[in-house]
Structures are given as C-alpha cells and as structure tokens.
Amino acid sequence: MSNLKETTPVLTCENVSRFYRKKEKLVKDDGTVTRTSIAKAVNGVSFDLAPGEILGVIGESGCGKSTLGRLIVRLEKTSGGNVLLQGNNVEDLIKKDRLGFRKQIQMVFQNPFDTFDPRYTVEKALVGTLKLHGIGSSTAERRDMVLEKLNASGLIPAKDFMKRFPHELSGGQLQRISILRSMLLSPKVLVADEPVSMLDISIRADIINLIYDTARAEGTAAVFISHDITTTRYIADRIAVMYLGRIVELGKADDIALDPMHPYTKALISNCSSIDPREKREIIKLEGEPPSPVNIPKGCHFAPRCPFVKPTCFEEEKELVEINGRLVRCGSAIC
Amino acid sequence: MKKNFEKFKQALYGNTQFKVGLVMLAILLFIALFAGVLSPYDPYKLSEDLLVSPSSSHPLGTDNLGRDLLSMLFYGAKVSLLVGTISALIAAVIGTLLGGVAGFFGGKVDMIFGGFINIFMMMPTFFLILIVVALFGSGMLKVMIVIGLTSWVGNAKLMRAQALSIKERTYIKSAESIGESKLKILFRHIIPNGIFPIIANTTMGVASAILTESSLAFLGLGDPNIISWGQIIQNGKSYLLTGWWICVFAGLAIIYTVITFYLLGDGINRILSPKLRSR
Numbered sequence: 001m002s003n004l005k006e007t008t009p010v011l012t013c014e015n016v017s018r019f020y021r022k023k024e025k026l027v028k029d030d031g032t033v034t035r036t037s038i039a040k041a042v043n044g045v046s047f048d049l050a051p052g053e054i055l056g057v058i059g060e061s062g063c064g065k066s067t068l069g070r071l072i073v074r075l076e077k078t079s080g081g082n083v084l085l086q087g088n089n090v091e092d093l094i095k096k097d098r099l100g101f102r103k104q105i106q107m108v109f110q111n112p113f114d115t116f117d118p119r120y121t122v123e124k125a126l127v128g129t130l131k132l133h134g135i136g137s138s139t140a141e142r143r144d145m146v147l148e149k150l151n152a153s154g155l156i157p158a159k160d161f162m163k164r165f166p167h168e169l170s171g172g173q174l175q176r177i178s179i180l181r182s183m184l185l186s187p188k189v190l191v192a193d194e195p196v197s198m199l200d201i202s203i204r205a206d207i208i209n210l211i212y213d214t215a216r217a218e219g220t221a222a223v224f225i226s227h228d229i230t231t232t233r234y235i236a237d238r239i240a241v242m243y244l245g246r247i248v249e250l251g252k253a254d255d256i257a258l259d260p261m262h263p264y265t266k267a268l269i270s271n272c273s274s275i276d277p278r279e280k281r282e283i284i285k286l287e288g289e290p291p292s293p294v295n296i297p298k299g300c301h302f303a304p305r306c307p308f309v310k311p312t313c314f315e316e317e318k319e320l321v322e323i324n325g326r327l328v329r330c331g332s333a334i335c
Numbered sequence: 336m337k338k339n340f341e342k343f344k345q346a347l348y349g350n351t352q353f354k355v356g357l358v359m360l361a362i363l364l365f366i367a368l369f370a371g372v373l374s375p376y377d378p379y380k381l382s383e384d385l386l387v388s389p390s391s392s393h394p395l396g397t398d399n400l401g402r403d404l405l406s407m408l409f410y411g412a413k414v415s416l417l418v419g420t421i422s423a424l425i426a427a428v429i430g431t432l433l434g435g436v437a438g439f440f441g442g443k444v445d446m447i448f449g450g451f452i453n454i455f456m457m458m459p460t461f462f463l464i465l466i467v468v469a470l471f472g473s474g475m476l477k478v479m480i481v482i483g484l485t486s487w488v489g490n491a492k493l494m495r496a497q498a499l500s501i502k503e504r505t506y507i508k509s510a511e512s513i514g515e516s517k518l519k520i521l522f523r524h525i526i527p528n529g530i531f532p533i534i535a536n537t538t539m540g541v542a543s544a545i546l547t548e549s550s551l552a553f554l555g556l557g558d559p560n561i562i563s564w565g566q567i568i569q570n571g572k573s574y575l576l577t578g579w580w581i582c583v584f585a586g587l588a589i590i591y592t593v594i595t596f597y598l599l600g601d602g603i604n605r606i607l608s609p610k611l612r613s614r
Binding site: 070073075098099102103105106107109110111114115116117118119129132133178181185 | 523
C-alpha cells in the first residue's frame, strides 16, 4: 500500500454505508405500532483504489459485497458516506454529466445470461453502446471497432457472433462480451461483481485472465468482488475481507492469503482447498450461520461465531488499525 | 431466431383456440371487407317487404322498414371490427404507458399513477361512457375514443406488474450502468420485453369493445347514421314476437365476433406464456 500512496487514488470510498429500512406493522392489544427495522448491508466502508490497481473484495453471501459494488457504480444511492471518483463526489458527477460519469465506471455482472436484452443481437448491444457515448463517427466505423475487439478476445468468427442473440451464446462467451462492452468505453474503474461464479470451472481462468489483461493493458483500476479466495488472490493486488457490511481486514493479497490476522479471515483461508495435499492445514470450523444484517447486536459483529472470542468482544467493536502495512479490525488473533 | 420461430410455429399448431379463432377472424374480415359485393341488397334501402321472415329472397328476413337483414349484418361487421380494434388499440397504448411508467419509476410516481389506475378500476366504466356519450354526442369516432379511454385499466395493471419484475433484471441494471437514460430503458427494454400479455389482453379487449359498442347502440346512444349490430337489436326488440329473426341473427353475429376474439386472445396468451403452454 505504501508504494501506491504517492499517486492520487482513482476511487475513494469514505465511510460508505447502505441501510435498508423496512417498516413493519405490529398489531398489539393497545393498537397498531409501526416498527422500523434497519438492515445494514454496507456499514462504514472506506478504502482507496489507486489507478490500475485491482482490489479484491471477499466475504460470504450476504456480507454486502455486491451492494458495495452497486454503490460504487451508483446503481444505488449511499445512505451515508461518499464515493469519490478522482476526488469528485459521484453524486455531483452524475448530476452534471450522467453519460460522462457512466463512461468512467463500468460494471460486469454476475449473471452473464441476463446481462443483455434478450431481443438484442450482440452487434446491436455493442454498437449501440459505442453510439450512446459518441465513440466512432459512423456505424461502419463502430462496427469495425467492435469486430476488431471481438476478434482480439477470441470470439471468432466475429462476424458470426455479431448476429447472434444472447440465448444462442454460452455463459463464458456472454461474460467475455460483457467485459468487452465495458472495456469499449475505456473506463477508469471496472467493478466485477462475481463475474465467474455462474460459469463452468473450465472457463473461469479465461475470464479472469481477460479481466486481468484488459485492465492492466488499459490501466483500468478494478474492484473484483468474489467469494472465492483463490481466484481473488490470483487477480488482486490487495484484498478486502468483508463481514456483515464491514471491512474486517484489508491488505496485500499475498499477506492476507498467507498470513491472515483477523479471526474471520483465518477461518475463511483455513477452509480453502489447497493444491498441495501434503500441506498441513488446520481447518477452523465456524459455528452457526452469519447473523442477519437486521438489528445487529452491539459489540464485534463476528463475536458470536469467533473461535477466539473474549468477553470484551461483546461489549464494543474494535476499530480498523494498521499493523504491518495492513488494516485489521481485531487484534485478538495476534496477541 | 430460427429456433425460436420453429418453437412458435409448433406452439401455434398445437393451439386449437388460436387456429379456430384465426379461421373465424378470416371469415369475419372477408365479410367486412367485401360487404358491398356480398350483400344481396343495399342495407340502407327501404322496401315494401316489411318484416318478411327468412326466405329465399331474403335469407335472414327483413326488418320493420323492409331492409334486408343479411346485408345489414354484413355492413355492421365493418363497424364492429373498426370500433373494436381502434378502441382496443387506444386502450393498449394508454395502459402500456401508464402501467410502464408506474411500475418502472416506482416510489412516488407509482403512488400517483398506481393510485390513478386503482381509482379508474373502481369506476363503473359503462355508466361513465353513457354520461360522456350523452353529453358530447355519439359519432362513431367519439364512441371509439370513449371506449378506448375507459378500458385501459387491465392493460395498465398488467404492464405495471411486468415493469416491476423486468426492472430488477440484470439487463436493465446493465443498461443503466452503461449509461442509457431512464426513458430509453423504459421504451427500449422494459416495454418491448413486457408487451406480450398486453397483446393477448388487447385481443380480448377487442371483444369487449364490440360488446360495449353494441350495448351503447342498443340503448340508442350509438351513431345513428351507421348500421351497427347493437342498433339492429334495438330496432328489433319491439318486434320480438312478430319478427324474432331480427334480434336473434344480430345477437348471433355479436356472439360470433366476441367468441372469435376471445379464442384469439386466449390462444395468444397460451402461445406466449410458457406456463400455460404445457397444459
């Protein structure tokens, strides 16, 4: 992290939160009372993203990582905190110049089968995107650009692919086209929300490599959201581990993978399969389900499931502290 | 695309309602288009053969003014089809727009538009039509517009539900993140992908519009200058005992047309919705 500090971050999250409110009507003997329950999907997340850096975000389902992705690309509004793109607040940017903002932050979605309008051919979807942003001067020129990109990413013969509809393509091909469409706009930031979780194992590596290569080639920073630690470690420079809407550990990918500090990260990593069968591993088994993000009890969110729990953990939550160039929320594992 | 077409063709062949409806519609269209050639007499021409029962010279008899009933029914088919189709189309456009906007934008917009839809849903539409026609006159164009303006509620409800479900799909989120504007998303993605139930409902809407027009004419609120089936029945009801054929054949014509469009609508519904297709 230290070597990246000189450059100004392309994306900054300051205390970003997203709460979902739900009003419930409770009928009591003395009349009706409405109660508002708040689900804290993302709760005070802060990080910087340097130009060209790839940040992995991992955590189990329901920890708010997808919501964080949607907040960054401004598909949802934050309930608190700011998302800054090159120092400018995203809310201001979208008000001033929606198209210009969208061009700079792009997203690749989890479900490639549903990413494209089922009535649109690949050509219509891709050429339409270029036209929308005024890239290229004529339809013929845009078509050529798309053809070239399709050819370059191995969708050959490109002319044949252009005429196909989404339901005629495989998940891997669709995800390739989805990444390609995002990269057509040369964005500054690419958010990939579990881009390979719905794909066959056999083509995951291709997709990951495509994201990695195009991001590196264009100098695009990326947020790679996943629940798969191994792929995230492979692609990411840094990894943020999320639990119940909060970052519990943030540091260099190798540091996190090889020497996890937070008890939750430890449990995650210990449950990861290794390619080396002789490797000695101690699997930490987590008891119970992750608590629902509605009405979280006070104290450390992870305390009820933590194998290293202490009585004080239920009293107050620890802040993120910097230890050896990484941020960790809980020191209980170190001492 | 070809595969889809094959599937569609298969569904079409297996769909008895649609096939029967299509044949019945073809007959109806043929009659309406060639009413002038097919009619044995001029339907407006009065003659001295008053209330003649069905015979070889007048296959369906004549009415109280000596007009040939068969020719009148042929000409009435034109009116019924025109009124039905145009009213249903007006209803489809209004319903799609209001429902689409309500469902897609949600929040306060939905509260206003959705509330508007619900209010209209409670309204006794037929009496509303009666009032409007009584106040503003009963030209054919006016009748068509009024029926269209009062029968869009079902379409709006359907489109709102479609928009609510489609707007959560990934391709809508992806269109938004690519930079498309809300209006473009509504008109390019949500409405085209959610229009199918509206198509089926509009086909059925044609049938109910024809019924409404007939009811209006029966009450004497139709366009007096044209021949319509409802009007024939209104005329004939005084002669139910002496000239039963007037009301009976005009009524059968209405029933035939309504059944045609119900069969078509139901058939389209079954072709387009995979849930019903397997039945």
